Amino acid sequence: xxxxxxxxxxxxxxxxxxxxxxxxxxxxxxxxxxxxxxxxxxxxxxxxxxxxxxxxxxxxxxxxxxxxxxxxxxxxxxxxxxxxxxxxxxxxxxxxxxxxxxxxxxxxxxxxxxxxxxxxxxxxxxxxxxxxxxxxxxxxxxxxxxxxxxxxxxxxxxxxxxxxxxxxxxxxxxxxxxxxxxxxxxxxxxxxxxxxxxxxxxxxxxxxxxxxxxxxxxxxxxxxxxxxxxxxxxxxxxxxxxxxxxxxxxxxxxxxxxxxxxxxxxxxxxxxxxxxxxxxxxxxxxxxxxxxxxxxxx
Numbered sequence: 001x002x003x004x005x006x007x008x009x010x011x012x013x014x015x016x017x018x019x020x021x022x023x024x025x026x027x028x029x030x031x032x033x034x035x036x037x038x039x040x041x042x043x044x045x046x047x048x049x050x051x052x053x054x055x056x057x058x059x060x061x062x063x064x065x066x067x068x069x070x071x072x073x074x075x076x077x078x079x080x081x082x083x084x085x086x087x088x089x090x091x092x093x094x095x096x097x098x099x100x101x102x103x104x105x106x107x108x109x110x111x112x113x114x115x116x117x118x119x120x121x122x123x124x125x126x127x128x129x130x131x132x133x134x135x136x137x138x139x140x141x142x143x144x145x146x147x148x149x150x151x152x153x154x155x156x157x158x159x160x161x162x163x164x165x166x167x168x169x170x171x172x173x174x175x176x177x178x179x180x181x182x183x184x185x186x187x188x189x190x191x192x193x194x195x196x197x198x199x200x201x202x203x204x205x206x207x208x209x210x211x212x213x214x215x216x217x218x219x220x221x222x223x224x225x226x227x228x229x230x231x232x233x234x235x236x237x238x239x240x241x242x243x244x245x246x247x248x249x250x251x252x253x254x255x256x257x258x259x260x261x262x263x264x265x266x267x268x269x270x271x272x273x274x275x276x277x278x279x280x281x282x283x284x285x286x287x288x289x290x291x292x293x294x295x296x297x298x
Contacts, residue, residue: 060268072269081253100177108185134239160242180222
């Protein structure tokens with residue numbers, strides 16, 4: 001075959017590849033006007049429904065200056081609400097991390113009868129309304145039940161007290177840590193644990209030195225989501241907290257100010273705390289997503 005024929009065939013093949021590439025690009029790429037329209041709609045939607053309300057909250061919180069902002073946050077009821085929110089979030093994250101690790105290790109590393117049912121139970125708080133969850137605890141721990149009457153006879157107060165708020169918050173936040181850990185543990189398999197076992201490691205040594213380091217970023221990710229949900233929980237806590245100012249969390253305190261037609265910086269100052277926590281949560285979430293992607297690539 002002459003060199004001229006080879007050049008003609010090569011140029012014909014290159015032309016076919018270019019034509020195919022442009023055809024695929026035209027089929028998979030939207031026109032400029034369509035992309036501009038979709039991006040514009042997304043920007044307008046996020047601006048009016050996310051960015052502007054956030055700006056308004058901080059603007060109204062600082063409308064009376066930093067003095068008014070500090071005065072609103074130094075109110076006794078506001079301080080008590082922040083304290084109660086911190087207590088509920090702390091115990092929710094702590095206990096959900098402990099039990100979430102145990103449940104995820106059980107589901108992700110072992111095969112057993114009833115595994116699907118256990119996963120369904122873990123997902124139950126996602127399916128049940130928070131208000132219904134609060135009512136369930138009222139019926140379980142109130143004087144309507146034998147257990148509730150026993151608690152009352154022994155002067156153990158759970159409902160309309162700090163323990164009730166913590167329990168309700170733990171219930172609605174339970175799936176977050178487990179659901180982040182199960183896919184990671186299932187994807188990793190059990191090869192490393194089995195190798196450690198063959199080398200003579202014990203159960204706790206395998207957990208602390210093999211399993212836990214492999215899921216640390218997913219664990220932190222789930223803990224951050226759990227903390228964000230705990231701080232913003234309203235429905236379940238509203239039912240079990242009652243009308244006492246001592247059991248008000250930040251969302252309940254904001255609702256109380258709203259119902260009393262409170263004016264000024266007070267409701268917005270407290271709301272700005274939740275908004276700031278939400279922003280910090282998004283930053284931490286983005287950082288952990290980056291770390292998890294880096295860990296998967298390695």
